[in-house]
């Protein structure tokens with residue numbers, strides 16, 4: 236079965252993926268920072284029991300991963316896939332994640348909240364992703380007592396997420412706007428509209444690979460659909476702006492030269508770090524979407540970016556690798572993918 | 575300790591991240607933490623507040639009079655120190671103390687959107703779920719997916735029995 240990130244979707248030239256999370260907690264059990272180990276295990280068991288009641292349908296087929304019984308590399312790989320938080324990697328006892336086969340639906344248990352329900356898809360598909368998260372949430376809500384208050388909404392450990400407890404994000408590739416130095420100003424303007432835009436890999440002003448995450452920041456006083464429609468309309472403007480700038484930029488010979496040189500390096504390198512790969516893959520991605528590089532789908536490149544992350548690469552290889560072996564394996568995977 | 579991002583301000587929070595395949599911990603000042611998306615109750619409580627945390631904990635307070643949440647045992651001081659709410663019940667136990675901070679974060683609006691429900695009837699699945707399953711059963715039979723149909727039929731039967 237294909238994973239969600241291996242599929243092609245609309246608007247993927249700029250918005251590589253969509254994800255929506257719901258933070259949920261159970262009544263009568265302390266939030267994760269004050270939970271006992273017995274509480275943690277009991278919450279895991281409760282969720283497992285509820286999901287198994289759906290044995291004949293998809294939720295019953297979720298794979299349960301207990302973080303305490305997996306390798307460190309696997310736990311970090313789960314964090315790189317954003318199925319669990321970095322904080323969960325460093326304290327794995329009594330914590331876990333339930334994942335659907337295509338990894339598009341998951342429930343992280345005992346992280347920042349008792350449950351973090353997450354739905355993902357390629358491209359920009361807010362409706363579809365929201366629908367899947369909402370359906371799973373409704374199923375769980377029928378069988379678990381979620382902490383909720385009519386005024387405050389869903390009760391969360393961090394009061395910033397009170398209200399809907401929903402964070403929706405789009406993974407945006409903005410090489411043209413980055414090249415023109417516009418992303419800082421855009422991020423600043425968005426923050427006044429209740430949205431945030433930050434680098435995905437690292438926190439520099441010009442983040443690695445020109446990858447940005449655009450998310451809603453307001454969870455209170457706006458319904459889920461209102462928050463999604465705000466996000467969607469702002470994303471639409473950023474996407475069309477990026478496309479316009481790409482058109483101008485990729486017409487320049489110097490930019491085309493960079494794209495084809497980076498493509499050449501990726502097709503031939505014998506050792507490549509993740510950082511270098513991200514940088515060159517950004518130019519190649521731009522070349523693909525501009526029609527300069529043919530025969531490679533954007534989703535194929537995005538899958539490579541996903542698989543080239545350090546811990547994911549090590550875990551998938553099934554061995555402990557040195558830094559150099561990692562770079563060697565990454566270079567081989569990229570070469571084979573592009574040639 | 576100085577903030578590891580700007581190197582200028584005093585660090586107030588430690589956050590975890592995965593960098594180059596390894597978990598790392600950063601100490602950040604409130605400004606950098608905010609910029610990097612680590613929203614924390616504590617910062618907003620202290621932003622624009624001229625005193626120190628100690629002003630929240632007057633000396634000589636009688637320990638017996640400190641209110642604790644009946645569910646998780648947290649005091650309001652515990653919440654301030656950690657920047658994290660102890661449990662759902664804390665929102666009621668410390669409603670008055672939390673109110674100004676919640677107003678500061680969210681304004682004076684209240685929740686709109688999805689409502690949790692059915693949680694107090696944990697074992698009874700509503701009729702809607704059954705009717706969906708009946709529909710799925712019809713579809714399974716139509717598409718001659720008999721294995722799935724049989725499983726569905728058993729499940730529906732089981733649920734209808736339980737519901738009585």
Ligand SMILES: [Zn+2]
Pocket residue numbers: 577578579580581582583602603604605606607
């Ligand atoms: Zn700082």
Ligand SMILES: [Zn+2]
Pocket residue numbers: 643644645646647648660661662663664665
């Ligand atoms: Zn409490």
